Amino acid sequence: MLSLGPNIPINNDAIAELISKRKRRLEASRQVKAEPIDNDENCPKKSKSDSGRESCSSVTTDEGFSSTSEFVPSVSEADPQIDSVDSSPPSLTCESDPHSSLVNKDENPPKLSPNLAVLNLFSDGPPKQPVIRPNDVFGTVTGRLSLLNVRKYNVTVGEISRRIHGPEGFSFSLLGGLLRKAKMPNNTNILKNELEAVGLGVERGRRRGHLSLFSSLLEEETINFAKDFTTIMANNFPYRAIADKVVKSRPNPVTVSELETTKKLVKEFISVLRKDSSPIIDQNPTPCLEPEIQEPLSQFSMLTHGFGNPAVQAVMMMFEAFIDAQISKVGCM
Secondary structure, eight states, X not given: OEESSSSOEEOHHHHHHHHHHHHHHHHHHHHHHHOHHHHHHHSOOOOGGGTTSOOSSEEEOTTSOEEETTTSOOXXXXXXXXXXXXXXXXXXXXXXXXXXXXXXXXXXXXXXXXXXXXXXXXOSSSOOOOOOOTTSEEEEEEOSSOSSSXXXXXXXXXXXXXXXXXXXXXXXXXXXXXXXXXXXXXXXXXXHHHHHXXXXXXXXXXXXXXXXXXXXXXXXXXXXXXXXXXXXXXXXOOHXXXXXXXXXXXXXXXXXXXXXXXXXXXXXXXXXXXXXXXXXXXXXXXXXXXXXXXXXXXXXXXXXXXXXXXXXXXXXXXXXXXXXXXXXXXXXX
16 A cells, blocks of 8 residues: 555555556547548448438547547446447447347347248238139049040039048048049149148048949039930839739738828928038038938038939939829729
8 A cells, every 4th residue: 555645545456457448448549549440431321411320430639549430438437348339340339229239249239031031022811721622623624424425524623522521531542533644743733732732631641431333523524424214214114004913913802092192202302402511513502401411411412522412302203203103093993
């Protein structure tokens, strides 16, 4: 401990601290003077109208050394660890915003993936899944039941969806066979992209479900098949001859009232079938039957691709005509 007099003590530690601070400030000023060109190159150019504003050029302080007026604190506010100011890149010290220099070096800015970056640029929200429109036409395919006149049928998105998610559980190979696509890897990828475009997809390696000869028929084709079946049955089935044989060979005669009761039961059965609302081709009617009835009917329709219900109705209508023929025969006896 030194002393200037009997009553004025001098603290040696305080003097050493002041000398150390002075040395650090001088070193900082030398580094600022040594890089005036780099600072000018990194500084943004200002127009003449902004010449009165603060710039990144060096100014001389009252202590006799130059520093950056915006970011280097004054001598009276200098921190003991002022060396960290000069270690920052020149691009940070030349920003016009004084708050931009206060960057936390420990925090990394969040990085966006390329997909998210493109999404943020060209869209206002997350990607939307394609909407499934069952009535849209997916493709046109040649039928299998025609002979000379080759006819093509429309295959809807709804039919493809029923093939994939229905009881048959079509795979890529089965879909390719239905749509008449050669079994090649490139065609499989094309079909996969076409399905994704309409909101459908098939799991790789899935096991197929219940297949039959109906699986190769298109829904529009089976509807025409059912119409031809109904027409041929109504015009050519010998129901009158069968009714005459039954009436003559019956040991116990049946009354007309009994036949009328049987006919009523048949008509009730047909009326239920006519309320079937199973989706077919581009039709998707609103269900009006109970789920315990409609769901099995829809399953039956998907397995026969629309042929089953019209065919059963045609048979029951023929049975009703068979009963009417018996009523006419018994009434005349």
